[in-house]
Amino acid sequence: MSSLAEKLSTIVGAVFAAQDLPADLGVVRVSDRPDLAQFQCNGAMAAAKVAQKNPREIANDLVARLKENGDFAKIDIAGPGFINLDITDDYLAAHLAAVAADERLGVSTLEQEQTAVLDYGGPNIAKPMHVGHLRAAIIGDSLRRIMSFAGYKTLGDVHMGDWGTHMGMIISEYIKQGRAGEIMQIDLADDMAVDGLMQDLGEIYPKVAAACKEDDARKREAQDATVKIQNKEPQYFALWQKIKEASVIGMRNNYARLKVHFDLWKGEADVHDYIAPMVDDLKARNFAVEDQGALIVPVKRNDDNKEVPPLMLYKSDGGVMYGTTDLATIVERVKLYSPAKIVYFVDQRQHLHFEQVFRASRMAGIAGESVELTHAGFGTMNGPDGKPFKTRAGGVMRLDDLMSMAIDKARQRIDEAALAQDMTDDEKEDVAHKVAVAAIKFADLQNQRHSDYIFDLDRLTSFEGKTGPYMLYQAVRIKSLLKKAEAQGDVPSAGFVLRDEDRPLALLLTEMPDAFDAALRHYMPHHICEYAYKLANTFSSFYGSCHILSEEDEALKASRLALCALTCRQLETALSWLGIDVPERM
RNA sequence: GCGCCCGUAGCUCAGUGGAUAGAGCGCGUGCCUCCGGAGCACGAGGUCGCAGGUUCGAAUCCUGCCGGGCGCGCCA
Structure with a gap:
């Protein structure tokens, strides 16, 4: 299965091909102008360039053919040659029913399992963990979950700094x-x-x-x-x-x-025994040479437009550096796990270091061409002054303290809520913890990975607006509604009846695979945050615009319950990709 | 000096070459005899750092400036 836009792209692409135009120009996406159409295809304008023709003329030919397809409720041409498309409610309802019936919610999976090693820990031993460790952990763990869902055998390695x-x-x-x-x-x-x-x-x-x-x-x-x-x-x-x-x-x-999981609890020291043989081999093959008392691997190339310093294997005092252990770690990972990918979630500032390690590894054939080596770097966490984050005391805030603050705030909020009165202390504690984790992770993950970001305690522990707790709240509200429906004997239908109030939510529910693919392809979970937020928000409008349980039209009521159920599943699934658990109530 | 990243609303941020640039916070106005108000609806708020260029079309691609962050051999 695939998203609805992908399905429509195939249909429209075939029509392009039938007109001797490149099929990939037929790509269809959700419209920028929901007031004009549900979907749009901009390919006619690009095709005009290739075919040296008037774009509207090309669009006209395409539209004539598209009209033979009964799944479109409306097809028209706007502006210079935008093809605007609406699909029929029947088609939308059928697609939605297929998504609801699919345990993977329409998200495709790898044809053949591949192994991916993910490196997103890196804390030094003997030092307390601080908020600087947050981004790697949260982003990396999210990608571990996303890649697992995509069909990878994932191995998250904490790879602690214990040898420096x-x-x-x-x-x-x-x-x-x-x-x-x-x-x-x-x-x-x-x-x-x-x-x-x-x-x-x-x-x-x-x-x-x-x-x-x-x-x-x-x-x-x-x-x-x-x-x-x-x-x-x-x-x-x-x-x-x-x-x-x-x-x-x-x-x-x-x-x-933090609910961040690692499969491997390895450290730099664990690869120590790989170092000597690796170095001997590199020396024997003339990749490693002595220079100023140190042993280095020159990795610069003639076509470089910048200085690329050599990778240092042994310092002049005989000690090894993290480049040495990183290279040896690739030796070990290739040997033990035969990974298709090794992805490092490490601060952007270490980009040059990874370039050196990757080059050395490629040159010496430590990682073959089939092994993808990626440094998925992220920006620095800055304080409100734009400089790397420090607490008022000048130190860095401990991770423990941040968690405690968030949990305290959540607990306080729960105590204020009337619903909490019949919760046991254990349940309250569990909910407070889930809310705190949701707040912290969502606040971090919604930022695009590359750019620096401002560490703002108030934002990290905020529960309103575009936040983790808001998302939990919407999911919990649906769960509560579905329980009430069940209690009064109402069941969601397998099919969908769509009225104007239902359509925005129905259309949105077809987009999840696109968000998933974008996040997977670029190692960027914020695409999933965007989707999850839009879904929660669109649901909330839907919820406000029609009263579901008191709906008199039974078919419509059952369809709306099915929309609720599907929204809830998608929300929980999307949040699970972010490492966020949804409580039963809050 | 060389290289990388970033300049989008008062603040924090989204924005796969396309139409009228979007969210959240904050601000203003409404909405609880009804399914959970951690909510919903509406509004004000923009020279997309600046200047050129490519293109039918640029926040997005190219070049040059300005401003900020970071990295460039024995820390990690």
Whole structure:
């Protein structure tokens, strides 16, 4: 199945072909001018250019043929050569019935399953998670859901930063302070102790980082410790492991609270054993060369219009960099999963880094031509001043705090609502959590992926207007209506009867596959947000313009219930692609 | 210096070369004897940064400026 516009494109395309015009010019889309028509085709004007003819003349010929098709209620030509189309209610109703009968709601699926590895985590261990981690998690997890629905076998990898210099800083500091034994004593099953360690890490890290910046000797100690960890020297490695395990506990909690899922909990360290063989191989094949004491892979090309620095495999101090682990991670992923795609949801600022890694990977044949490597970058999260977001204290807001604020606000709202009186505390808590997640995710996902965006706490925890909670509200309202209908013995019909009040909603319900395809193709969930919002909003108008349960015409009532049911399914499905769950009531 | 991204309503943002550029917030006016008002309807608010060009047609494509953000070898 496909969207209605796609179906009409096939019909109109065939008519173009019959006139010896390119069939793809027959593409039909939802009209920009709903006051004039339901659908439009602009191909006659483009065809005029190709055929060197008058566009209206071409349009006339096309329209004459199209009129043989009884599924169009109205066909006319406007302006320079727009072909405006209305379909018959019968055709629309039949299409809608097919969508309703399809468990996939008309969205097509991959013919053959392919594996996609998605990289959307990247938090560093030993540091608390903050709002800067939000975008990658939310966008990546949404794409994981979208791609799964499209038929991919998806593997979301948290790919945490556990192998870098920051670990060398921290561990060298603990050893200097003589606290290694104390750290090793910590019982990971003891929540208080783990919290204490995380707190301590949060205080130590900025201090050491500052010290390393000022003092070269201190910096060398940290670099030295980093190499020792990477060489798995017992004391260093054991401390590293302890800190990592403690960190992962908090990380899992944070992601669970956000309802962001990962299939793989790997880190940079996990590919360590791939590095040496990979480097040997690259050296043997002359891709890797020594330069200024470091080992690099030159990746610049003659046709470059900019400087592309080499990918660095080993620093002159013998340590590896994240380019090294990223390249080795491709080795591992190709070997273990044979993916068709590897997609990275990482800040746009790292675009050059990925270009270097991808080039090296292509040159050396680590990822064959059949493997798509994409950096689906996103813009920086800025504060209201347009600069990278900082709290008033100068730090970055913790993810935990943001979640708590949103949940508190939702809880407060629920307490105000009269409906909440018969909810148990557990149900209230569950609803508050769902509302908070919906608010945060929808606020983020509705932004186009590339551009920077302003982090606005009020907007992120707002429940009115174009927000997640608004969407939940509309879905819940439909559920409530359908329950009432069921209780009074009314059932939705399998077919549709369409009056003027029903048509806008009916037409919109045929568009979901287009929004899905756009989001999938470009790794951009905001197309789904647009559709979901339009659907919720159009439903709300529909709901306001006719009273469904008291409708006396039984066929019309059953049809309207079917529209409600389909709207509800589409809303829940679209929201599920965004990682948003709909409660039964709120 | 070179390169990438962005300039659309007071604010935050959508806008696959097409008709009269759209939402939300905020502002103004209506709407609860009826299915959930976290709502609905209506209104005010625009030199789409500026200037050229391509095109029957440009917010969209090209060029040049102006303004903002970011990146460019041993952090990630």
